[in-house]
Amino acid sequence: MSNGNKVAAEGILKGIGGASNIKFLSCCATRLRFELNDSSIVDKAALDAIPEVMGSIPQSGDRYQIVVGGGVASMHNTLKQMIESGEGGEAPAAPANNEKSIDDIKAAKRSEGIRGKVAWVDSFFEYLSDSFRPILGILLGASLIIALASVLDALHIVDFRGEKSAGWIFVDSMWHAVFYFLPIMVAYNASKKLNVDPWLGAAIMGALMTPEFHKLSTxxxxxxxxxxxxxxxxxxxxxxxxxxxxxxxSGNVFVPLIMVAVLALVYRFLKKIIPDNLHMVFVPFLSLIIMVPLTAFLIGPLGVWIGTYLGTGLAWLNTNAPFVFAILIPLLYPFLVPLGLHWPLNALMLMNIQTLGYDFIQGPMGVWNFACFGATAGVLLIALREKNAVMRQTASGALAAGLFGGISEPSLYGIHLRFKKVYSRMLPGCLAGGLVIAILGAPYGGVKTTAFAFTSLLTIPVFNPMWVYAIAIAVAFAVPMLLIFFFDYRTAEEKVAENKK
Structure with missing residues (x-):
């Protein structure tokens, strides 16, 4: 581990209350997720002072999140090593003053919604998040393979409209494997989240994807x-x-999510009534005997029905009210993502690809992402003009993560939610980009994609019509960048406070 990473990890451990205060530690794409014994002893002032920390977010109960950006996996591993080796540090005393930090204010705004206030709602969205988070990397990898093929086709280097050669069919298998076996991967992660044997969840979902199951239709x-x-x-x-x-x-995500939730109840009941020395044999055996038929007869058709009709409903809105749809999605996302309420839409995107063969949500969603990145670019330009080294470093890292990885959290938590004027500059970009898709995309039924793509510069070729999408995200990027550059992103008070640092 790097020395800087270890110093930051030591500060996080000390600020969070020491290793003895940690019940459970995990991470997502940009955040460290803690379940603590006592969240009241967390020293937010100390956490805020750590350069690598972009924000800390109290949640319901004793849950706590710390945003560290793209280096979260490395920080997570460092923390785990320090905890396992006994380098936990002492728990700090409760903060002496009652002054609210920026993150206190942000957490208070977050708690105004249901998320962060109601424990079961937090648990539900964490279940969704942790079921998808571990496979986001391979989903991105698969979408980039599709993007590469789309570029080759668009430039007429390789013609994919006729019969594909054996070599390109083989290349297709590289990305198709991810989406075909997605239900098994989601079942594995969801089972792990609910403390069920993950291989059991994967096996139950896999039973519905075997050659024997498919043979039934013939x-x-x-x-x-x-x-x-x-x-x-x-x-x-x-x-x-x-x-x-x-x-x-294949490619279905609603079925494994519902199945594992039911499996968790069956699994715990079986472990309760079966003697411990017989768990290894009879708990998996009876779980398979119960859950495979239950999934095949009931849960599977129900999950397909839910996903299909949700997708059909949004498709109807996209077809019959394209202006409303194209504008609504980018304007909603800036409020959904900070609360973690965007996961159901992500699941629906995957379901659309599986049932319809394409998705129509990601195009408008890309508008919000690039409006977010444009706001960050505007902040970076001001930081360069004012020679603000701290903000320059924060904004440049967040912008790189956004433009090349499609990840918005570093921008949101590192900058946007900390300053009052950012959203008023960013939302016009969401609106302008949505209008571009609504007007230019109308003859094509909107902007569509056949891949689950992180909306970054690298995945532009997976969208069709590509030129409509490219213009929309360019407009969405430029509007907030220019608004922030000319009208700033800070109130007068925030500007004075920042100059004092």
Missing amino acids: LASTTSVKDATLGTVGHVAHIFGLPMQLNDY
Whole structure:
């Protein structure tokens, strides 16, 4: 570990109350997530003084989050090593004064919503987050492979509109594997989050993706049923005299999320009634016997139905009220992401790709992302003009994470939520970019993509029409950048306070 990383980790441990105050530690894309024994002894002033810390966010109960940006994995590993080696430090005394820090104010605004105030709501969104977080990297990797192929096709270097060669079919398998087996990966992560054997959750979901399960649709005893609403044809197999709807579960995320929630109840019940020395054999055995049929007959069709009709509802809005949809999504996201309420939409994007073959939410979502990055660019320009080294470092790191990784949290927590005027400069960019998609994308039914893409510069080619998307994000980026550069991002009080540092 680097010396700077260790110094920062030591400061975080001390500020959080020492290793003895930590019940559980995990991380997401930019944040360290703590479950503490006593959150009242956290020294926020000490945490705020650590250069690597972009913000600290109290949550319901004794949960606590510390935003450290793109280096979160390294910081998480350093903290784990220090805790395991006994380098925990002593718990600090409670802060002596009652003065509210910037993060106190931010946390208070956060608690005005349901998220952060109601424990079960926090738990629900953490369940969603932790079910997807570990696979965000491979989702990004897969989307970049698709982006590379899209660039080659757009430049007419390789023609993918005809029959593909064996080599490019092989390349397709590299990204298709991620989306095909996504339900198994989500089931694994979700099971781990709910303290269920993750391989058990993965195996139950995998049972519905085996060649034997798919073979059921070809049997003579299987009947076909047409869905008049969706215009699709489904198959119903007859299993020991009982009808079972057959679905293609590849790429589905709603089914594993629902299945694992039910599995957790079954798993805990079995562990409670079965003697400890028989757990290893009979808990997995009975879980499979109960959950595979329950998932195939009930949970699977229910999850497909929920995802399909949610996607159909938003598709209807996108088709019949494209102006409303294209503007609503980018204007909602700046308020959803800080509260962690965007995860259901992320799940729906994946579901759209699986059921419709494309997604129409990510285009407008990209508008919000680039408006966010444009605001950060405006802050960076002012920092360069004023020779503000601290803000220059914060803004440049956040901008790089955004433009090349599509990650907005470093910008949000490092800058935007700390200064009152940023949102008033950023929202016009969201509106302007949304209008561009609404007007220019109308003849095409909006901007669509066949990949789950982190909306960065690298993934522009996965959107269609690409030129509409490129203009929309350019407008969304430029508007807040110029507004901030000419009209600043700070109130007079914030400017004075920052100059005193």
